[in-house]
Amino acid sequence: TMLSVITTDALVQSHVWRKMVQIAVNRSFNQITVDGDTSTNDTVIALASGLSGSTRISSTNCYEAIQLQTCLDAVMQGLAKAIAWDGEGATCLIEVMVAGAGSETEAAKIARSVASSSLVKAAVYGRDPNWGRIAAAAGYAGISFHPNKLRISLGDILLMDSGQPLPFDRAAASNFLRKAGETHGTVGIHISVGDGSGSAQAWGCDLSYDYVKINAEYTT
């Protein structure tokens, strides 16, 4: 289960605040995954006191609303990433960044599909730079893109470009994953699927033996 409480002293009208919160949730908490199980209790409550002395925000399109939205996105993304980092049994955070999609929504679906893949998660735990599993998870996300436009990088290491696998330093790529695991760091997976302007991120964690151990012992 994930729970969150968000507070701000911004002055914002109810309908605007509710819209902004859902947008931020979609860009943060709804883009994380640890084990693919959706809880019965997931909740975010966001309260705005209005005590900052700022002018009232009454439209989602005004400059002040855009400023507040970016801050709200940042706070929720910071918390969401902390949840994925702390995933049961995890040794590292996986950050999937997708660009070139037709829209933010499409990019988000592809990113979360990759972050959710048990095979990708297990490969990261096994320190295996398995671009094939990443490509497959992007491909079954339900978003159409041309396979010849697919580009995949693991950190700074380019593994696939224009849909073609590239020769790469397997040992260096594996070491990159190993180091992230040893330091509980971050594994960045960069994916481009075309020339569109849609981009989005998703976050997950690797899948270790400890996940099974924890959930075999903790009843739900």
Added chain:
Amino acid sequence: VSLSTSESSNYIPAAPILLPQGPWKQIPGGVTAAEGFRAAGIYGGLRAKGEKPDLALVTCDVDATSAGAFTTNVVAAAPVVYCKKSLDVSETARAVLINAGQANAATGVAGYQDVIECANTAAKLLHMKPEDVLVESTGVIGQRIKKEALLNSLPRLVTSLSPSTEGADSAAVAITTTDLVSKSVAVESQVGGTTVRIGGMAKGSGMIHPNMA
């Protein structure tokens, strides 16, 4: 059992918060960083094991504009159903009461009555309307809240409320279950030429694949 809020934050370390880059500055305080908010986290005897804090309360000194996002799981927990109804009838709220230990999910009518009783009692102690108090629960699915323990702890929880960073930190610890770290963050930024603060806390480690609306 008595445990102060300052001791509560020592139970588990704080998570590294990986804030994106932007026109904001990270500041201390979590949910209490913004003007008008207080928080507390105490051990109320709800957990099956250990004495880590398990009850948290966040309050606002004024009517706060409220928003929520909730699981789209059809089998929604009683506090989720309660909060959705509350937000449907009111655009403001003043408090969020959170317990760890029992999820109060799949607990039927009795579980829902527990939420109402907890919210009403908290509202009375806080001198608020019952609909001003929202509720979140986490823990074992299928178990009702240890209501007597919660109700007995509420007076101490209310008197522990603080606008300090310690208050926010203790609340962030109290909502954790299998988490190895607590999650709390706050930022300060300019919005329309005025300094605005946004803070938050979260919990989560397993059973994580949110689809909230």
